[in-house]
Amino acid sequence: MADLETIDDAAAAAAFRRLVLHLRHRSDAQNVDLMGLAGFCRNCLSDWLQEASNGALDKEAARTAIYGMPYAQWKAAHQAEATPEQLARMAESMAKNA
Numbered sequence: 001m002a003d004l005e006t007i008d009d010a011a012a013a014a015a016f017r018r019l020v021l022h023l024r025h026r027s028d029a030q031n032v033d034l035m036g037l038a039g040f041c042r043n044c045l046s047d048w049l050q051e052a053s054n055g056a057l058d059k060e061a062a063r064t065a066i067y068g069m070p071y072a073q074w075k076a077a078h079q080a081e082a083t084p085e086q087l088a089r090m091a092e093s094m095a096k097n098a
Contacts, residue, residue: 020045024068027078036089039097042066 023029023042031041043063050062063071082090 020066020068023066027074030080030082030086032082032086032090036086036093039093046071 023045031043034041035044046059046062046066049065050057050059053062057065060071067074
C-alpha cells in the first residue's frame with residue numbers, strides 16, 4: 001500500500017484536478033450534503049487550496065479555482081436553501097472532524 005507522502009506530486013495534482021472537475025460537474029451535490037456525509041465541502045477544499053498556495057491565492061481566487069466561476073455566481077445558480085435535517089447531519093458530521 002502506498003503511503004500518501006510517497007505519491008508523486010504530478011499524480012496527486014492530477015487526482016486533485018479530477019476531483020475538482022467532478023465537483024464542478026455535480027453541482028447537484030449540495031455543499032451542506034457533502035459536509036453531512038464527509039465533513040468537508042467545496043469551500044473547505046478552496047480554503048485548503050488557499051492555505052497550500054502560501055499567499056499566492058486569496059480566498060476569492062481559491063474559490064473561483066474550485067467552483068470554476070466566482071462563488072457568488074455559483075451560489076446563485078446552484079445552491080439551495082439548507083433544510084433543518086441537512087443542517088443537523090452537517091453538525092453531527094462536523095463534530096467528527098475535531
